[in-house]
Amino acid sequence: MTCAESQNLFSEYLEGQITGTVQQGLVEHLEACPACAQKLKLMRIMRVRLSKLDRKHLPDTFSFEMRRALLAEMNRENIWLNRLRALLSPRPQTVWSAAVGTAFAAVCFAVLWLTFPPGGQSGWRSDSVTEVDAAQHDQSVRYVLEHLPFDGEPIESTVKDTARVMPVPPSQAREVVQPVSATF
Amino acid sequence: MSELLFVEQFTRQSEMVTDEDLLAQSLDGSVNAFEVIVNRYKDRLFNFVVRFVGDQETAEDIVQETFLRAYRNRDTFQAVAKFSTWIYTIAGNLAKSELRRRKRWRFLSLGSKDEHGNTFELPDVASNPDRDAETLLAEAKIEDAIARLPDHYREAIILRDIEGLDYDEISTIVGVPLGTVKSRINRGRLRLQEDLGDLACALWKQDEDETTAVRSNP
Known part of the structure; x- marks a missing residue:
């Protein structure tokens, strides 16, 4: 056994963790090598000294501060627990509040949707404007039905046809729409 | 309170x-x-x-x-x-x-810390009246030597020799295999001995004196 090999076993030897031929080999080396024997003895002394080192203590205020920190931590946990409990088992008052809130939000959304529809034009229509639109629609349907291309030929649009489809000129239609939409 | x-x-x-x-x-x-x-x-x-x-x-x-x-x-x-x-x-x-x-x-950092980040403190004899100045000085030197050890040796030495934990526990705490823990402890102890040098020899002499005293006054 070399010095390096024997020194690798010092700790285990001191703690009684090696036996048999390994222990025998180490003992033989120690008998033959005073330097290793001295190192082993120093290690034994060092171990004892280390175990007897002065114990360090925390200041007296530590327990008080620790308790305060733990209580703060417990309160934080309780806040989240209470929130979770309220979500999982809501009170009737909470349910009513949520229902009223949801209904109010739905109404607000509907009003906004009708006022500013995605198409860009207001969704609000007066009866008179609707009547004009319905009349135009009826005219258009009638025209299409009369001019159905039975032979597969495309329909040629003429000024006369346009006049039939739109009996109310655009300028006149605007005059009808503007005063009504101004009220909204 | x-x-x-x-x-x-x-x-x-x-x-x-x-x-x-x-x-x-x-x-x-x-x-x-x-x-x-x-x-x-x-x-x-x-x-x-x-x-x-x-x-x-x-x-x-x-x-x-x-x-x-x-x-x-x-x-x-x-x-x-x-x-x-x-x-x-x-x-x-x-x-x-x-x-x-x-x-x-x-x-x-420009503080009074050494290259390992450890603060050197002189032993306070007044706060430890039951320990003589020589022992306190020796302990301070040992503490400094521990502080100078590489982190992984220091951790293993403190857990084993000062806190007295067993090898299995240290292996779990440090997160390395048992063999590595044994090796670190052994090398850490040898490194400490080398670092302490004269003090280790003085401790040896003191130990022998104490043994002789016990033998002569059983």
Whole structure:
């Protein structure tokens, strides 16, 4: 056994963790090598000294501060627990509040949707404007039905046809729409 | 302060209760049960951490943070490991993070710390009247030598030789195989002996004198 090999076993030897031929080999080396024997003895002394080192203590205020920190931590946990409990088992008052809130939000959304529809034009229509639109629609349907291309030929649009489809000129239609939409 | 007295009473009553049972009680909302755990481990953890990081104030903060983390994660503790192993692991990880942080900022620091980030303090003889000046000086030199050890040797030496934990526990705390732990402890001890040099020889001489004295006056 070399010095390096024997020194690798010092700790285990001191703690009684090696036996048999390994222990025998180490003992033989120690008998033959005073330097290793001295190192082993120093290690034994060092171990004892280390175990007897002065114990360090925390200041007296530590327990008080620790308790305060733990209580703060417990309160934080309780806040989240209470929130979770309220979500999982809501009170009737909470349910009513949520229902009223949801209904109010739905109404607000509907009003906004009708006022500013995605198409860009207001969704609000007066009866008179609707009547004009319905009349135009009826005219258009009638025209299409009369001019159905039975032979597969495309329909040629003429000024006369346009006049039939739109009996109310655009300028006149605007005059009808503007005063009504101004009220909204 | 009356609450603290209550905790002390509770601690006395809970001497026979295991850490795991106290942890279960704290899961049911008892802060007092967790405070008993704090009282059991605070000084042990402090001794480990203060020698590992070499600074009292930082060690206090780390010990407090260790307990808070253990409290926050008490529902994740699994009884397959010992509670002491678990709490030492948390403290060790926090201490290692602190040492890594120090290494990162070492070049910006102009304090009275050495290259390992350890603060040297002269032994205070007045605060330890029961120990003679020679012993205190020797202890201070040993503490300095421990502080100069590489982090992984230092951690293993403190846990084994100062805190007295067994090899399996150290292996779990440090997160390395058992063989590596044994090797680190052995090399750490040899490194300490080399570093202490004359003091080690003086300790040897002192030890022999004491042995002779015991033999002559049995």
